[in-house]
Amino acid sequence: MNTESVMEFLSGVSLLQSLPRSSLLKIALLVTPLYFGPGEHVVREGDAGLGIYFILEGEAEVSSVSDVDENRPEFILKRHDYFGCGMEVPSAHADVIALTKLTCLVLPREHSNLLQTRSIWNADQASEACSVVEQILHLEPVEANIFKGITLPDTPNFGKVFGGQFIGQALAAASKTVDCLKNVHSLHAYFILIGDLDIPIIYQVDRVRDGKSFATRRVEAIQKGKVVFSLLASFQKDEQSFDHQLPTMPTCLPDPETLLSMEELRDRRLTDPRLPKTYRTKVASKEFVPWPIDIRFCEPSTGTNMTKSPPRLRFWFRAKGKLSDDQALHRCVLAYISDLIFLQVSLNPHRRQGLRMASISLDHALWFHRPCKADDWILFNIESPTAYSGRGFVSAQMFDRKGQLVASVYQEGVFRKKPDPPTVSKL
Numbered sequence: 001m002n003t004e005s006v007m008e009f010l011s012g013v014s015l016l017q018s019l020p021r022s023s024l025l026k027i028a029l030l031v032t033p034l035y036f037g038p039g040e041h042v043v044r045e046g047d048a049g050l051g052i053y054f055i056l057e058g059e060a061e062v063s064s065v066s067d068v069d070e071n072r073p074e075f076i077l078k079r080h081d082y083f084g085c086g087m088e089v090p091s092a093h094a095d096v097i098a099l100t101k102l103t104c105l106v107l108p109r110e111h112s113n114l115l116q117t118r119s120i121w122n123a124d125q126a127s128e129a130c131s132v133v134e135q136i137l138h139l140e141p142v143e144a145n146i147f148k149g150i151t152l153p154d155t156p157n158f159g160k161v162f163g164g165q166f167i168g169q170a171l172a173a174a175s176k177t178v179d180c181l182k183n184v185h186s187l188h189a190y191f192i193l194i195g196d197l198d199i200p201i202i203y204q205v206d207r208v209r210d211g212k213s214f215a216t217r218r219v220e221a222i223q224k225g226k227v228v229f230s231l232l233a234s235f236q237k238d239e240q241s242f243d244h245q246l247p248t249m250p251t252c253l254p255d256p257e258t259l260l261s262m263e264e265l266r267d268r269r270l271t272d273p274r275l276p277k278t279y280r281t282k283v284a285s286k287e288f289v290p291w292p293i294d295i296r297f298c299e300p301s302t303g304t305n306m307t308k309s310p311p312r313l314r315f316w317f318r319a320k321g322k323l324s325d326d327q328a329l330h331r332c333v334l335a336y337i338s339d340l341i342f343l344q345v346s347l348n349p350h351r352r353q354g355l356r357m358a359s360i361s362l363d364h365a366l367w368f369h370r371p372c373k374a375d376d377w378i379l380f381n382i383e384s385p386t387a388y389s390g391r392g393f394v395s396a397q398m399f400d401r402k403g404q405l406v407a408s409v410y411q412e413g414v415f416r417k418k419p420d421p422p423t424v425s426k427l
């Protein structure tokens, strides 16, 4: 059996389904096959066995001669079932006897810790040691297919639950119900109601379909009994096939390391004499909470948010801190970031002195073309092809540093005039 088919088999074992792909690969390389004939003991009561046994083929019976409860049913283990030290079916407390020709894959006991080395995003409790964005995407399992997310203090929220938080958390909930050999390749989402920052968000996953190559999930985000956000996502097992890419990464772009961070940009804006004093005072008066994402604008603007500009924007981004090694997490982080500075670009050609507009996203679509690393620099190349009837439309490509197209993103949002601030009497 080659490693790929062992991985394929292990991905069907429920115990292993929440592990990242990297742990599954380690396990696939460590397991060894053991063969038994019908009636043969696999392990005897009182014997701890060699480690954790995964049943690859055939059936085995678990029975205990010392069990005082004679009515306790003996149970049958089949393909994808497992038993062994530290398991629900501890081999030390029962006989396990082959009923048919039986093949087990055995993970030696000294490697059973691999089952515990779950990345923080898969763990039941978030740790403060991991990156902030990984903490934001951490969900608490409530029931089968139901997860709870919260809005952490001092994370992007814009006075309402940030759209990217809904997308990232809902995708995380969906990903946790799909085996780790399948990666999300597309998602389509609608923002239905404004999310409340102060109460948890319940994510309910519908396992629409599990196929051999693809899986489909629908997720509803619920607050106070109402669906506030809805997402459909499709997952695919890797395939070797043809490869082409038409858009190329814009040339002559500055390296992200040479560009100013958001924090440095803000400090510059506070003192830049080319900017109106009223604008500088406004920037200074706004509470500044650093984002968990490092953003570097390729063409830093010297204008204000009222300066007209073409409907285009390019910036590098990456998650701050190191993310756990799990492609599912990296894709959720990319999805989270994909809504951070996006829709505003469709307002660029309409900006003018005195125009005060509020924007909210209506829907969001994202295709992952290639594997990505969200804690390494990615270029977000945005443009707004059109705006009409109060709706702005934006599209973008994401390239990694090698120029590979990793994702395409589309969104529509609605713009409304903000009410004028109350005029203060000068008397």
Ligand SMILES: CCCCCCCCCCCCCCCC(=O)SCCNC(=O)CCNC(=O)[C@H](O)C(C)(C)COP(=O)(O)OP(=O)(O)OC[C@H]1O[C@@H](n2cnc3c(N)ncnc32)[C@H](O)[C@@H]1OP(=O)(O)O
Pocket: 158, 160, 161, 162, 163, 164, 191, 192, 193, 194, 195, 313, 339, 340, 341, 344, 345, 358, 359, 360, 361, 362, 414, 415, 416
């Ligand atoms: C360029 C470089 C810059 C770099 C420097 C960094 C900049 C950094 C910027 C970051 C910016 C992040 C941007 C995050 C973007 C999200 O995260 S937005 C959050 C995700 N989206 C949502 O939550 C939308 C949820 N959906 C909804 O609320 C509803 O479906 C909709 C869309 C409002 C439609 O509902 P409806 O009842 O049919 O609509 P309508 O009757 O017209 O309005 C209902 C209410 O919504 C309000 N509303 C409608 N449109 C809007 C709007 N656009 N805004 C606010 N309120 C609105 C109305 O005023 C109305 O309020 P009330 O009068 O009832 O008080």
